[in-house]
Amino acid sequence: MRRKLHYENIFWIGLIHILALAAIPFFTWSALAVCLIMLFTISPIGVNMTYHRLLTHRGFKVPTWLEYIFSTIAAMSSQGPMMLWVAEHRLHHRFSDKPGDPHSPREGFWHAHMTHLFFHKDFEDEKSQWLKYVPDLTCHPYYHFLNKYYVLFIALPAPFLYLAGGMPWLMWGMFVRIVLMWHVTWSVNSMCHRFGYSNYDTKDLSTNFWLTGLVGAGEGWHNNHHAQPACASHGHYWYELDFTYGLIRGLELLGLATEVRRPVRDRKVITAENYQMAPEPA
Numbered sequence: 001m002r003r004k005l006h007y008e009n010i011f012w013i014g015l016i017h018i019l020a021l022a023a024i025p026f027f028t029w030s031a032l033a034v035c036l037i038m039l040f041t042i043s044p045i046g047v048n049m050t051y052h053r054l055l056t057h058r059g060f061k062v063p064t065w066l067e068y069i070f071s072t073i074a075a076m077s078s079q080g081p082m083m084l085w086v087a088e089h090r091l092h093h094r095f096s097d098k099p100g101d102p103h104s105p106r107e108g109f110w111h112a113h114m115t116h117l118f119f120h121k122d123f124e125d126e127k128s129q130w131l132k133y134v135p136d137l138t139c140h141p142y143y144h145f146l147n148k149y150y151v152l153f154i155a156l157p158a159p160f161l162y163l164a165g166g167m168p169w170l171m172w173g174m175f176v177r178i179v180l181m182w183h184v185t186w187s188v189n190s191m192c193h194r195f196g197y198s199n200y201d202t203k204d205l206s207t208n209f210w211l212t213g214l215v216g217a218g219e220g221w222h223n224n225h226h227a228q229p230a231c232a233s234h235g236h237y238w239y240e241l242d243f244t245y246g247l248i249r250g251l252e253l254l255g256l257a258t259e260v261r262r263p264v265r266d267r268k269v270i271t272a273e274n275y276q277m278a279p280e281p282a
């Protein structure tokens with residue numbers, strides 16, 4: 001069956017890549033520093049900790065007001081409507097590398113990395129289809145607001161960057177940072193279902209890949225994560241550095257994160273409790 005092209009995604013992803021290339025002549029060391037600082041704050045706090053480990057898998061709990069603040073930071077990451085992000089990722093775990101997985105490398109490395117975004121997916125076009133995967137989010141009016149107006153939050157840092165550092169900070173803090181962030185996130189779906197090693201005998205292609213583990217602030221220990229999706233820590237051994245889990249531990253020490261789920265380091269034992277990935281679809 002021929003799939004319908006997703007012109008909106010193609011335009012947006014293409015445009016931001018072109019603007020990231022256009023940023024090269026504006027290079028300054030301070031612009032690079034701004035880009036990296038934003039990359040290594042918005043991405044681990046917003047995408048890894050909030051969208052992934054908190055909202056998708058409920059690997060720990062924070063007070064609702066703090067969940068709203070983190071979700072607002074996550075909206076700046078330019079990864080689409082938040083509820084769709086969570087629903088799509090829950091689908092990925094439900095059908096990992098099987099029919100129904102939105103981005104398995106069984107359909108090609110680049111499909112898993114990014115080109116799956118260039119086509120409409122059946123579930124994505126039917127809002128009622130994917131909303132049933134996020135009943136724990138749809139009960140929050142604020143998440144409906146973020147889901148609808150996330151573009152405002154993507155653009156929010158732009159005027160501040162321009163006022164503080166002119167075009168170099170704007171171009172590098174927005175477009176280069178977003179492109180780098182995209183490719184790091186996407187490499188979890190591509191590299192971490194293709195290259196690397198596995199600690200657990202999951203029945204999918206998931207792997208632990210060191211490069212994504214490092215630049216993805218812990219998200220690259222993806223075989224560990226597929227084995228125990230609800231676990232807040234993706235690094236299960238001392239050499240699997242997990243900066244995002246460090247943030248969660250910091251919140252826990254401050255008394256702001258509770259019910260933090262720890263790994264079970266036994267390759268034969270994947271407990272039902274640790275395997276629980278998310279609320280079942282309604």
Ligand SMILES: [Zn+2]
Pocket residue numbers: 092096188189193206222226
């Ligand atoms: Zn995966």
Ligand SMILES: [Zn+2]
Pocket residue numbers: 052056057089093225229
């Ligand atoms: Zn996950």
